[in-house]
Amino acid sequence: MARPPLTIPPEVRSRLKRLALRTRRDMGDRGFGMHHSRNKGAGLEFAQYRAYEPGDEPRRIDWKLFARSDKFFVREAEEESPIAVWLLIDASASMGQADRARPDWSRMDAARLLALCTAQLALMQGDRFGWIALHGHGLVVADPHRGRAQFERMQIELMRLESAGTFPDPATLAPLWERIGPNDLVLFLSDCFDEGGIAMIERLAKAGREVLAVQLLTVEERDFPFDGGYRFREQESGAALVGDGKALRDSFLARFAEARAALAERLDAASIRHTAYVLDEAIDRPLHVFFGRGAPPA
Template sequence: MASQPLTIPPEIRSRLKRLRLRTRSDLGERGFGMHPSRNKGSGIEFAQYRAYEPGDEPRRIDWKLFARSDKFFVREAEEESPVSVWILIDASASMGQADRARPDHTRLDAAKLLALCIAELAQMQGDRFGWVSLGEDALGLAEPRGGRAQIDRLQLDFGRLQPGGSFPDAAVLAPLWERIGAHDLVLFLSDCFDERGIALIERLAKAGREVLCVQMLTTEERDFPFDGGYRFRDQESGEALIGDGAALRASFLTRFAAARAALGERLDAAGIRHCAYVLDERIDRPLQVFFGRGADAP
């Protein structure tokens, strides 16, 4: 069953307009979508002089240099070219987890809205964006493109996307290595509970891709507000644990904090910028962490 169409609340959209998607290489310098390419042309960033050739535009001649040398030279610049943004969204069964206080809003619902915010930022800056849904042991892949039509396609695809199955294995993930380019930006939206997902982004980072990771968490994982007897069930394996919530709280919170710290150390070692997002937080919080004023790479 398709969910309601994705829409960005007006107050979130207003805050997005103050952000600039940026990579580690140009933090504090220029917005993402303003990366200089290796092509020479008539862009903004000066690259070099070359001798005038018939057909060159007179406005590109450096007249001051002509006055000194009595020769015609034109200024070449590096063309500012858009970069491809890839949104990798975990759609395995565990992403269907929600809080009891809001059972109709799952991790995956939040990840889809965050993905739409990322797409809007890319579209505003003239960058291409695409996405890969990772679930049901398969890939759903949309090649990076620009424009409003691509936003519409994302909304349509994600409206049909439901959590299920386990995270795809290496054989299913193989097409990604041919699709994601060396200078592309990758944003991974996942609960980060599956080793295959972490291995995927580690491999991408090792291959030189810029990777950002957002761990999607429920408020109950953060707070563990359970009292009385409960059956806790793993949504992917089906394994269950019966226990008293109050008695389990201290142990769970300690172990969960240790697991998150270990994940953070692992991502830091791989050079992957990361943050956690909890379902009761503003959806643009991860983007403020990565791209807001004062953001910095770890």
């Protein structure tokens, strides 16, 4: 049975309206603001109608169409966008990790929804967006396009995406260097545990691409709430460790903090903006960190 298309919860969709995709180039040239992509008003080419959503300005409602259909629609106009947004989604086996308290919400689930939220921002601004799923079996590539049809395709294809295998080797990653353009914005969604993934985004940043990275973590990795005997298994290699959770806690948390600090230092050195997302947080929190002006949701 086919899965239904992925959807953004209404409360998250409402918060996304407060955000705007911005690049370093925009902030350097015009201060704290967004690039010019989609503008609304007279003199621009009409693009499409869409259903009215709470928060839309009443002046954008097409009242003549309302009189004929008895439904609210708003007009969207657009002009050419200067950037394309790429969503690079780590689909290796470790992304299937979830917490015992919520086994139906894995890193992969969070990556899917966060990618779709980013696409929603691009859709609202008229930007082109595309995605690449990265796993050892090969790359799944959708080149950037703008518009509702691209968004709906993404809703369907993301639900088909499963985490499996290891992170791609350099030969498998070769198509990235030709597809991702010099002015493109790249968002990497990963647990950031694979050296190959970090080396990949370092290379993209060194080549002048603007790269953002979100490290997706489980609650158990953050808190290590284990008490008693456990077998801890690494999903990609199959390596296992048997031990007492309470006895391992302090050592694990200290080493994990050191690893995260080393990763942050490495990404800072490459001029890659980054943040972490834990599975019990609001899904749009990373986007508020990158593109918001106020405090991000908890």
